[in-house]
Amino acid sequence: MEKEPLFGKTPEELKVITQKLGMPNFTAKQISEWLYKNNARSFEEMTNLSKKARLLLEENYEVGVTDFSKVQASTDGTKKYLFPTQKNRFIESAYIPDAHRATLCVSSQVGCKMGCLFCMTGKQGFQAQLTAGEIINQIISLPERESLTNIVYMGMGEPFDNLEHVMRSLEIMTSEWGLGMSPRRITVSTIGVIPAMKHFLENSDCNLAVSMHTPFHEERRKLMPIENVYPIADVIRLLRSFDFGKQRRISFEYIMFAGINDTPEHVKELARLLNGMRCRINLIRFHPIPSTPLRSSNDATIEDFRAALVEKGIRTTVRASRGLDIFAACGLLSTKELVKQQALDF
Amino acid sequence: MAWMCTFAKSESMDKGLSNFIRSIRLKPVSIDSFTELSENVYVLSFKRLHDFLPGQVVAITTGLSIAPRLYSICSGSEETEISVLFNEKPEGELTPRLAKLKIGDSIMVSAPFGAFLGDNFPAWWIASGTGIAPFRSMIHSGLGKNNTLIHGGRTLDSFYFSAEFEKLYSDRYIRCCSQESGEGVYNGRLTHWLKEQQSLPENTNFYLCGSSEMVVEVRDILLSKGIAFERIMSEIYF
Numbered sequence A: 001m002e003k004e005p006l007f008g009k010t011p012e013e014l015k016v017i018t019q020k021l022g023m024p025n026f027t028a029k030q031i032s033e034w035l036y037k038n039n040a041r042s043f044e045e046m047t048n049l050s051k052k053a054r055l056l057l058e059e060n061y062e063v064g065v066t067d068f069s070k071v072q073a074s075t076d077g078t079k080k081y082l083f084p085t086q087k088n089r090f091i092e093s094a095y096i097p098d099a100h101r102a103t104l105c106v107s108s109q110v111g112c113k114m115g116c117l118f119c120m121t122g123k124q125g126f127q128a129q130l131t132a133g134e135i136i137n138q139i140i141s142l143p144e145r146e147s148l149t150n151i152v153y154m155g156m157g158e159p160f161d162n163l164e165h166v167m168r169s170l171e172i173m174t175s176e177w178g179l180g181m182s183p184r185r186i187t188v189s190t191i192g193v194i195p196a197m198k199h200f201l202e203n204s205d206c207n208l209a210v211s212m213h214t215p216f217h218e219e220r221r222k223l224m225p226i227e228n229v230y231p232i233a234d235v236i237r238l239l240r241s242f243d244f245g246k247q248r249r250i251s252f253e254y255i256m257f258a259g260i261n262d263t264p265e266h267v268k269e270l271a272r273l274l275n276g277m278r279c280r281i282n283l284i285r286f287h288p289i290p291s292t293p294l295r296s297s298n299d300a301t302i303e304d305f306r307a308a309l310v311e312k313g314i315r316t317t318v319r320a321s322r323g324l325d326i327f328a329a330c331g332l333l334s335t336k337e338l339v340k341q342q343a344l345d346f
Numbered sequence B: 001m002a003w004m005c006t007f008a009k010s011e012s013m014d015k016g017l018s019n020f021i022r023s024i025r026l027k028p029v030s031i032d033s034f035t036e037l038s039e040n041v042y043v044l045s046f047k048r049l050h051d052f053l054p055g056q057v058v059a060i061t062t063g064l065s066i067a068p069r070l071y072s073i074c075s076g077s078e079e080t081e082i083s084v085l086f087n088e089k090p091e092g093e094l095t096p097r098l099a100k101l102k103i104g105d106s107i108m109v110s111a112p113f114g115a116f117l118g119d120n121f122p123a124w125w126i127a128s129g130t131g132i133a134p135f136r137s138m139i140h141s142g143l144g145k146n147n148t149l150i151h152g153g154r155t156l157d158s159f160y161f162s163a164e165f166e167k168l169y170s171d172r173y174i175r176c177c178s179q180e181s182g183e184g185v186y187n188g189r190l191t192h193w194l195k196e197q198q199s200l201p202e203n204t205n206f207y208l209c210g211s212s213e214m215v216v217e218v219r220d221i222l223l224s225k226g227i228a229f230e231r232i233m234s235e236i237y238f
Helices: A011-020 A026-036 A051-060 A132-138 A163-175 A194-203 A217-223 A230-238 A264-273 A299-311 B001-016 B094-098 B129-140 B162-172 B191-194 B211-224
Strands: A070-073 A081-086 A088-095 A101-105 A110-111 A126-129 A150-153 A186-190 A209-213 A250-256 A280-284 A315-319 B027-038 B041-047 B057-061 B069-072 B081-088 B107-110 B125-130 B148-153 B173-175 B206-209 B233-236
Touching: A011 A026, A011 B027, A011 B206, A088 A110, A088 A132, A101 B057, A126 B001, A163 A194, A163 A264, A194 A209, A194 A230, A194 B057, A209 A230, A209 B094, A217 B233, A230 A264, A250 A299, A264 A299, A264 B125, A280 A299, A299 A315, A299 B041, B041 B094, B041 B107, B057 B081, B069 B129, B081 B094, B081 B129, B125 B129, B125 B191, B129 B148, B129 B162, B129 B206, B148 B191, B148 B233, B162 B173, B173 B191, B206 B211
Parallel strands: A101 A150, A150 A186, A186 A209, A209 A250, A250 A280, A280 A315, B125 B148, B125 B206, B148 B173, B206 B233
Antiparallel strands: A070 A081, A081 A088, A088 A101, A110 A126, B027 B041, B027 B107, B041 B081, B057 B069, B057 B107
């Protein structure tokens, strides 16, 4: 029988476990420190716990920290890590260093249900939710962990389709007792699952990125099925009802598709939709995936689009494509080849 | 032509999408009927409190401590009751609770919303499992009389409402069964059936509803057969 992992549990949850095992209350705090401050990968390493306590934990639980099983390095310095998860499934994380910072792009699900037309992860369907421990494990087991400055939830999966574990992972990352990271260094990216996004905005100080890709409803619902139930206009209406202060950042991701969403009409509509909002648009080159009918806008068009948005008063940047040669760039993460023959049929 | 059509549709959709925030407010309703269609698949019905457009969804929960889920309406827009079709997932949080409900019990329901809407432009409706629900709503609302309806299921008892579809659509109602054989039923996945088609109709929209795996695979087949992505509308079980 698989043992329950302790990594990913809060001190309160650890307290319930230690009480159940008849251990003193302070043991929970000690375990929490070993897990999140001291990088313990086995109970044996938790040397300030009694030997009896370590044995008891070993019999009933596992630490739950897992090494990556494969790494690929890009010529531009990006690295793509493959991590095993429950039931022989796999996820990918992308480590993206540059001159001023080092970002880790973490996954929140194995696969994805959202079915966006342009996304490679969507093509593998949905296999499982990641636990908070499996999300944090991507950080704690990263060889470059000490150099990390930023975390983005832009890997495999829709974070707000796994709200409970994503929120818990954010709590562990940002708590004093956890990894102690600043929420300003963490960005959660969503396609706009409104009820979960509202919960996140009310209960976290982390930054938010919304995958918009077009401001037009009819066009967006053909690129992103989510638009049928949570339209972008309502996503923005909800964002406008929140006070983000001066520190918390809202950005919109915008993949540029040639002849589809790169016209002056799109600039005009974006300016209308985002009028007065303190936000940024991040333009992204499209990285083609198999059997896609879409093509990327060329660099000149992207630059013209950026300049036109800036002229309308919208802060706009163009994201550098990183890790393209190892399929680690935006929208390319996938473990489809590793998904065993699924029981799922239709 | 298709672009004109979609713009015309967009105007009518604004009604359905207006003020989404209001629409997720949940109200208690009493269950008027509850039927098990096949093993672990149920239809539950309650009084219609709002107008809706065929293809829309409602958010449903059994209580405020359980996160609501979205379900496509499977009844007609002029009917006095709203019906939804659901599949009990033993590992799920909500559906095992829904499956235990009885007539007279109360559930919490939102106003209908969503933009996966039918019209009278020629279309192929492609569904797997309980993804048949929005198409039944469109049919019961008088839409798509000349459309083609393709339904995929694992077993022969997964072709919900087949008697009424056979009567209305005859040979334009195609059932694809992946794990069992039966008379008048294509033996294989609906993706196999689609791949076998020599050509697909022009000037036709394609509506897909079901699991993300089905939608992504079918969409790729349609694209490979030359269908423009603008003609493909998808609704996924989120």
